Amino acid sequence: MIPDHRKTREDSPAAIEFLGGVGTVTGSKHLVSSARDRVLVDCGLFQGLASLRRRNWARLPVGIADLDAVLLTHAHLDHTGYLPVLVRAGWRGPVYATPDTARLAEIVLLDSAHLMEEEAAHANARGWSKHHPARPLYTRRDAAAAVACVATVDFDTPFAATDGVAAEFGSAGHILGSAWVRLDLAGGRTVVVSGDLGRTGHPLLNPPRPRPDCDALLLESTYGARVHDDADLDDRLARTITDTVGGGGSVLIPAFAVDRTEVVLAALSRLRRAEAIPDVPVLVDSPMALASLRVYQHAIAEHDPRLRPALWLGGDPFAPLRLYELHTVEESMEANRPRLPSVVISASGMATGGRVLHHLKHLLPDRRNTVVIVGFAAAGTRARQLADGAGEVKIHGRYVRVRARVDVLDGFSAHADADDLVTWATSGRPPRTAYLVHGEPDASASLAGRLRDEHGWSAVLPREGERVLV
Numbered sequence: 001m002i003p004d005h006r007k008t009r010e011d012s013p014a015a016i017e018f019l020g021g022v023g024t025v026t027g028s029k030h031l032v033s034s035a036r037d038r039v040l041v042d043c044g045l046f047q048g049l050a051s052l053r054r055r056n057w058a059r060l061p062v063g064i065a066d067l068d069a070v071l072l073t074h075a076h077l078d079h080t081g082y083l084p085v086l087v088r089a090g091w092r093g094p095v096y097a098t099p100d101t102a103r104l105a106e107i108v109l110l111d112s113a114h115l116m117e118e119e120a121a122h123a124n125a126r127g128w129s130k131h132h133p134a135r136p137l138y139t140r141r142d143a144a145a146a147v148a149c150v151a152t153v154d155f156d157t158p159f160a161a162t163d164g165v166a167a168e169f170g171s172a173g174h175i176l177g178s179a180w181v182r183l184d185l186a187g188g189r190t191v192v193v194s195g196d197l198g199r200t201g202h203p204l205l206n207p208p209r210p211r212p213d214c215d216a217l218l219l220e221s222t223y224g225a226r227v228h229d230d231a232d233l234d235d236r237l238a239r240t241i242t243d244t245v246g247g248g249g250s251v252l253i254p255a256f257a258v259d260r261t262e263v264v265l266a267a268l269s270r271l272r273r274a275e276a277i278p279d280v281p282v283l284v285d286s287p288m289a290l291a292s293l294r295v296y297q298h299a300i301a302e303h304d305p306r307l308r309p310a311l312w313l314g315g316d317p318f319a320p321l322r323l324y325e326l327h328t329v330e331e332s333m334e335a336n337r338p339r340l341p342s343v344v345i346s347a348s349g350m351a352t353g354g355r356v357l358h359h360l361k362h363l364l365p366d367r368r369n370t371v372v373i374v375g376f377a378a379a380g381t382r383a384r385q386l387a388d389g390a391g392e393v394k395i396h397g398r399y400v401r402v403r404a405r406v407d408v409l410d411g412f413s414a415h416a417d418a419d420d421l422v423t424w425a426t427s428g429r430p431p432r433t434a435y436l437v438h439g440e441p442d443a444s445a446s447l448a449g450r451l452r453d454e455h456g457w458s459a460v461l462p463r464e465g466e467r468v469l470v
Contacts, residue, residue, distance in 0.1 A: 014189040014470035016216060018462045019061040020044055021438040024052060025222050025378050026078040028438055030193060031062055032470075034185035037162035038062075040070045041181055041193045041218075043095075045081025045112075047352050049380030056082065056137055064091045068162040072097040072150075073195025074178035075104035075258055081112055083149075084142035093149030096161060098169050100177025100304075103295050104258050106147045111257070111288035113143040115353050126396065155179065155306075156209075171306050173198030173208040174414055175259035176299055182212050189470040190214040192431075196222065196438065197416040197424055201230070203266055204259070204296070204317075206306055208416075210427045216470045217431040221439030222376055223417040224447030226410075233411040234267060238276040240370055240407050245278050245341040249368030249404075254356045254383055256349035257289035259414050260375050262296045264345055266317045267412065273320065283335050285326040285355050286347040293318075336362040349375050351382035357395050364393070369404040374412040379440060421447060426455050434459045435468070 014034045020042075021028030027046035032039050040062060046052040064086075072080055072095060083095065083105075097105060116136035123134035153159050153169060161167040164186040169179035174196040183191045192214040200207045211217070244251050255261045261284065271277045284290060297318075300311050311317050326332050332355050335344055344363075346356035360382070363369040377383035382393045386406045392399040416424065425434065434457055436444040441461070448459035462468065 014185045014187055015467055016191065016218070016435070016470060017467045018435070018437065018464060020046065021078070022462050022464045023441050023444070024048070025376065025438055025440060026052060027055065027082070028079050029061060029082070030218055030437070032165075032183055032185070032191050034164050034187065034189070036186060037068045037164040038066055039161050039165050039183065040067055041183075042073055042079040042195070043070050043083040043086055044078040047078060047350065047381065048378035048384070052380065056085070060086065060089055064089055067091060069165070070095045071161060071167060071181050072101055072105065073172065073181060073193065074175055075101050075108050076175065076196070076256070077108060077112055079195070080105050080108060084109060084113065084138040084146040087146040087149060088138060088142045094151050095146075095149045096153050096159070096167070097150055098155060098177045098179050099152045100295065100299065101179070102150045102152045102177075104175070104177055104292060105150065107288055107291045107295070108258060109143040109146055110140055113138055113140040119353060122396070170209040170212070171206070172196065173202055173205045173306070176205070176296060176304070176306065180208065180211070182214065185470065189216075191216045191218070191470055193218040194220050194424075196220050197421065198414055199228070199416050200420050200423075202414060203263055204307060204311060206308055208424055211424055213429040215432045217425065217434045218437050219421065219425050219434055219447070221421065221436045221444040221447045222415045223413070224421060224436065224439050224443035226417055226443070227419055228411050228413060228417045230411045233409060234271060234276070236407075237267060237372070237409060238271050240372060241271075241277045241280075241343060244368070244370040244405070245280055247368050248341060249366065249370060250338050250341050250363060251343045251370045251372060252356070252359050252363050253343065253345045253372045253374055254349050254351045255289070255345050255347060255374055257286050257347040258292045260349055260412065261286065261289040261345055261347070262293060263412055263414065264374060265321065265323075268343065269318055269321055279322060281324055281338070281340060281342040282321045283324045283326055283338070283342055283344045285332050285335050285344060285359070287327060289345070289347055290325050290327070332358065335359065349383065350377045351386070360393070361395050361400050364400050364402050364404045367403045367405075371404055371406050373406065373408045373410070375410065376413055376415060418447060418450065422450055422454070425451065430455065430457055432458065433468075435462050436460070437462065
């Protein structure tokens with residue numbers, strides 16, 4: 001628990017405290033403080049390893065009375081999912097975000113709460129949880145209260161996050177609405193938090209805006225040790241689908257509901273227009289993904305400047321698929337064993353929860369089927385276990401045999417790779433210090449090494465709970 005410094009704020013120098021997203025790609029929380037103000041950049045949920053997930057249930061990492069504002073870089077749960085806990089504990093805002101982040105965060109948080117309530121009920125009915133009774137981390141009521149705290153700010157528009165902290169969002173190109181954040185603190189210090197950065201070649205979004213100059217840079221490092229393998233990506237996906245369907249099986253794609261589902265649908269549409277894949281049903285089984293798809297379709301119709309112009313110049317990017325939207329539980333249950341060979345896209349992308357777990361239970365034991373991992377999977381998640389070649393995965397208290405083929409196509413990731421990160425970070429004046437966050441240790445260390453060796457930077461891997469001066 002961080003002590004309340006309000007009585008001594010006038011004597012406090014500008015500082016950063018790393019409360020999450022350090023040594024891991026989940027739970028991003030960075031507390032930036034100046035002489036008078038304390039701003040939390042991102043309020044993410046820990047996912048993956050049980051030791052990380054338990055931290056969501058621990059005491060609040062920041063005192064409610066000691067927090068002046070929250071800024072969200074984008075809507076993914078690892079950056080927003082702890083906000084309902086903070087609000088349930090009594091905090092009432094403000095929370096600042098771009099308009100599309102606000103729209104998507106409402107969808108993400110309400111869906112997350114629904115899934116938590118549903119999973120707790122399932123565990124209590126089937127007895128597979130060690131907690132008696134199992135309970136959700138937060139409810140839909142908590143999520144709605146968190147959403148009500150959000151105030152929107154447009155990109156490239158300086159605003160007062162607090163009386164003593166000026167802020168600005170710049171487009172990060174990761175998902176719709178995603179932003180990096182610049183904070184100008186009392187005393188003249190400047191901090192930039194990258195959030196999650198998008199790829200230069202993102203098929204839907206324009207590249208990130210250049211980094212502004214700063215004294216301290218918090219740089220994500222999800223793919224800090226890797227360069228995306230984009231070679232023949234569409235061809236590889238086409239072969240996987242064609243081979244699987246030809247053998248009478250179905251393809252299951254666990255996909256993040258926000259952005260990844262849209263990217264995958266766009267790829268399938270390209271392949272279908274080129275007649276590179278058979279005309280099979282494409283089932284999207286995620287209410288959150290379908291709601292997010294509507295936000296993307298609206299942005300395309302409105303010619304959102306964060307999107308690539310080709311999206312509205314070339315017709316519907318998600319046509320001509322034989323697309324089926326599965327909304328009800330009954331429809332989802334039917335897709336566990338598709339009547340015809342199909343492509344099933346379902347959340348969550350790291351297979352930590354949601355409807356995709358039921359599809360995995362039914363499809364993994366059959367050698368005819370294929371599971372395609374299309375994005376980053378954190379340590380401890382089922383998607384990571386599958387990518388690493390696990391022979392069994394535990395779902396709802398029972399182990400499921402993995403006989404299906406598993407393909408990893410990380411070229412569909414919306415994250416900047418190591419080259420993208422270095423290019424973006426070094427586009428401006430070097431900061432006094434760069435802090436590598438939101439990455440597993442090897443990835444963060446690799447990126448820090450490149451910044452030191454190739455550019456002469458001071459690049460640091462902060463420790464959990466560490467406080468540094470700006």
